[in-house]
Amino acid sequence: MAVYYLLRWTTDYGLRTLQMLDRFITSLVALSLACLVWLYVRSRDQEMLDNVPIPVQISLAPGQSDHYELEVTGPCQVPVSFAGPPSRMRELRNLLQRGELHIEMTLSVPEERLEESRYLDTVRIQESDVHPPPGVTPLVLEGRNRIPVTLHRLVERRLPVRFEYAGEERIAQVLVEPTHVLVRGPQETLDRARSIATQPLAQMPKHEPSSGSEMVAVEAVPLAQEIEGRHVRSTPGTVALHLSLQPRQKLYEIAEVPVQFLCPASFTLRPLFSDERNGKITLRLLGPFGAEPPVVVAFIDLSGRKWEPGLYEEPLRLQLPKDFQLAQSAPKLVAFQLVASEAGAKTLGETRGQ
Numbered sequence: 001m002a003v004y005y006l007l008r009w010t011t012d013y014g015l016r017t018l019q020m021l022d023r024f025i026t027s028l029v030a031l032s033l034a035c036l037v038w039l040y041v042r043s044r045d046q047e048m049l050d051n052v053p054i055p056v057q058i059s060l061a062p063g064q065s066d067h068y069e070l071e072v073t074g075p076c077q078v079p080v081s082f083a084g085p086p087s088r089m090r091e092l093r094n095l096l097q098r099g100e101l102h103i104e105m106t107l108s109v110p111e112e113r114l115e116e117s118r119y120l121d122t123v124r125i126q127e128s129d130v131h132p133p134p135g136v137t138p139l140v141l142e143g144r145n146r147i148p149v150t151l152h153r154l155v156e157r158r159l160p161v162r163f164e165y166a167g168e169e170r171i172a173q174v175l176v177e178p179t180h181v182l183v184r185g186p187q188e189t190l191d192r193a194r195s196i197a198t199q200p201l202a203q204m205p206k207h208e209p210s211s212g213s214e215m216v217a218v219e220a221v222p223l224a225q226e227i228e229g230r231h232v233r234s235t236p237g238t239v240a241l242h243l244s245l246q247p248r249q250k251l252y253e254i255a256e257v258p259v260q261f262l263c264p265a266s267f268t269l270r271p272l273f274s275d276e277r278n279g280k281i282t283l284r285l286l287g288p289f290g291a292e293p294p295v296v297v298a299f300i301d302l303s304g305r306k307w308e309p310g311l312y313e314e315p316l317r318l319q320l321p322k323d324f325q326l327a328q329s330a331p332k333l334v335a336f337q338l339v340a341s342e343a344g345a346k347t348l349g350e351t352r353g354q
Contacts, residue, residue: 047089051080052096054077055103056076056125057103058107064108071151072149073149073150074148075147078103078125079144084132084137088135107149109151117152117153117188119150119153121151124145126140126145127140152188152189156183159195159196160196163176164200164224165200165201171243171244173243173244174243176240177239178239181234183227185231185232186230189230196224196227197223199222215242215245217242220240248289249288250286250288250290252285252293257283259273259279259316261336269339281331283296284328285327287323294321298317299316299319300334311337312335312336314333
């Protein structure tokens with residue numbers, strides 16, 4: 001009898017255990033199916049934007065912004081992906097179209113490196129640096145979130161001013177006031193600089209010297225804003241110039257200039273050209289601009305020594321007007337003949353008779 005009751009109790013306990021296990025498994029399957037449905041519905045309510053370039057604005061710490069120049073040596077933007085509900089993603093797109101979404105980063109130089117002329121660093125962008133609309137999750141890809149930067153320490157140097165002129169070469173002398181200015185710029189650049197140039201003066205004042213050189217004043221000529229491609233700032237930013245201008249030059253060609261002889265008062269010989277073509281020359285002169293051609297005297301000097309009848313070759317001498325010069329090589333030696341006065345007169349007469 002005892003065995004019967006024991007078997008019956010064992011069978012009832014097993015059935016109850018199986019029923020409880022079945023209910024547990026059924027509940028677990030139902031919960032899993034509910035989670036899958038929730039995830040599916042949730043996924044259909046999300047949108048994605050991949051690899052959107054977001055500009056990065058890098059600035060220096062307030063106490064260092066006046067002492068360094070910031071140079072970004074790579075692209076100043078990072079690609080960011082976004083995920084969020086459609087309503088928030090539309091708001092994000094509007095921000096992107098208006099250019100209102102950007103990343104702001106503040107950079108500072110370590111205290112132990114403040115005296116260095118150049119400091120290299122890398123700005124690393126993280127998800128917490130991106131601020132999209134609430135409900136939108138940013139994702140920054142590691143490896144494409146770094147921006148290299150260079151900080152140039154700014155110093156001041158007093159440099160002499162150098163005049164730059166891009167026009168005609170008509171300037172004989174330049175006086176600059178002031179002769180030196182205070183220049184602020186990168187230390188590496190100013191340590192190598194020997195002067196600061198004015199901005200090229202492409203045009204001279206319309207004043208035209210009538211003859212010779214003449215001083216002309218030019219006020220407020222701006223100074224260059226770059227040295228070796230680096231931005232600099234000078235105090236004062238302009239200088240005054242006092243220029244000595246030469247008259248405008250012109251090329252003159254003078255044909256058929258007669259060659260004369262300079263003879264002493266008691267000269268007993270008569271100079272003659274063996275070839276009449278030697279008696280005239282053509283000259284090219286460079287001188288001040290004018291309407292009338294210059295008057296040139298070409299001669300052979302016979303006053304320097306004692307002469308005998310015969311054939312000679314002597315250099316040709318020129319007497320040029322003021323501010324004129326030859327625009328060609330010096331004339332060659334001129335061949336001529338010296339004869340006695342009576343023979344010279346007879347030769348001239350025979351030549352005219354022929």
